[in-house]
Amino acid sequence: MAKTLQAVRGMNDILPGETAPWQYLEAAVRDVVQAYGYHEIRLPLLEKTELFRRSIGEVTDIVEKEMYTFDDRNGDSLTLRPEGTAGCVRACIQHGLLHNQQQRLWYSGPMFRYERPQQGRYRQFHQIGVEAFGMAGPDIDAEMIFMTARLWERLGLDGVALQINSLGTPESRAVYRRELVEYLRAHQARLDPDSRRRLDSNPLRILDSKNPDMQAVIDLAPSLPDYLDADSRGHFDALRALLETAGIRYELNPRLVRGLDYYSKTVFEWVTDRLGAQGTICAGGRFDGLVAYLGGKPMPAFGFALGLERLLALLAASGAELPSNDPHVYLVLSGERAAHRGLMFADELRNAIPGLRLQANCGGGSFKSQFRRADKSGARYALVIGDDEVDRGQVMLKALRSDIEQEALAQQNAAARLSEMLGLGS
Secondary structure: OOOOOOOOOOOOOOOHHHHHHHHHHHHHHHHHHHHOOOEEOOOOOEEEHHHHHHHOOOOOHHHHHHOEEEEOOOOOEEEEOOOOHHHHHHHHHHOOOOOOOOEEEEEEEEEEOOOOOEOOEOOEEEEEEEEEEOOOOHHHHHHHHHHHHHHHHHHOOOOOEEEEEEOOOHHHHHHHHHHHHHHHHHOHHHOOHHHHHHHHHOHHHHHHOOOHHHHHHHHOOOOHHHHOOHHHHHHHHHHHHHHHHOOOOOEEOOOOOOOOOOOEEEEEEEEOOOOOOOOEEEEEEEOOOHHHHOOOOOOOEEEEEEEHHHHHHHHHHOOOOOOOOOOOEEEEEEOHHHHHHHHHHHHHHHHHOOOOOEEEOOOOOOHHHHHHHHHHHOOOEEEEEEHHHHHHOEEEEEEOOOOOOOEEEEHHHHHHHHHHHHOOOO
C-alpha cells in the first residue's frame, strides 16, 4: 500500500475550522491600511535570486542559509520570496510607479525560509507588508507607527510594546561598525561560534544574539546612538516628538538593528512577552538606499511587515473572542417538494438578510441524519421544511444551542424573525 503523503515540514494546512480568524485578521489589517490611503499591490512568489542577494545582503542568515533557491529549466536561478520588500521595490521600478511620484502600497501572502520549524516560526509563513516611497521626513515614520497602534486597538490587543532605534546613515554606521568590531575583537574569546563568523561579515547582527552567555559582552559594547550623524539624530528626535505628542509609549533599544542590510535611520519593532522566544509581531524601518541599489533613481522609503501566524497566536493567548464562519442557520428538508422549495426559500432568506450564513441540506438523508449534520455544522438554529410545511406555507424554527421553544412561522415572516434573533440587519 502506498505511503500516505504529508505536507512539507514547516508548511502547514490551514483547515476550514481555522480560516475564520485568518479572514478576520486580514480584513482588519486591510481596513486600517486603506483608511490611511494605501493601495494593494499583488506580487509573484518567485523572483530572481539576484534580487534577494543584492537587497537583503550576501552575508545575512536569510541569503546564506534560509532561502529556497533552485535553477529552472532555462538555467535561471529563482527563489521563493523570503520577504516582500525587495519584490515590491522591483515591481515599482519595473512599472515606473516611482517616477516623480509618491506611493503608499501594501501586499500580503506567504513567504518562505528554510528554518527549524517551531511555534511561531515556520518554513511557509504569512505576512502583510506596508511600504511608502518618496517621503524622507519622520512624519511617514510616525504615520506607520500610528497605523500599527490603531491596528492593535482595532484588534483589542494589549501587552505589546514598541521598541525604536536609529541605525543612522550608511556613513555614520560605518564609523560605528569599525568601533564595534574593534571592541568585539578584544573580547573574541567570549564570542560564540556564530558571532565569530559574523565578526567580519555582519558584526551588527551580533547585537541581536539571543545567547545568554553573550549578553554581558553585548551590554558593554559601543552604543549605536552615540555615533549618529546630525541628520539622523534630528530625524530620530523629531520622530520621538511625534510619538510623544500622539501619546504612543515606546522604549529606546540601542541593540535593535534588524536583520536586513537595506535598513537605515529609523527601525522599530512591536514585541510581546506572551509568545516565548518569537516575541516580535511587527517590525520595519526606513530603507532609503534600496531603490537606487536595485537600479532605480534614489528614493526614500519606509515600511513594515506583520507576521500573521504570530498575531493570531497572540490573539489566542490574549483570550480574544475570534469569529467563526459557521452557518447561522441549517435548513432541514424532508420530501421531494420540500427539497425543491427549500433551495429557493434559502436564497430568498439570503437575499432578505444581509450577512446571513445559511446552509441548506443537500444529498438527502433522514430527519435524524440531517439534524446530526445541522449540529455538526455549528449552526445556532435549524429551519425545517417538509412537504406538509410546503402545503401550509410554513417553516419550523428550532434552536440548536439553547432551550428556546420550537415555533412555526409563515415563510414570509421567517426573514424578520431570523433577523431579530440573530441581530442581523434586514
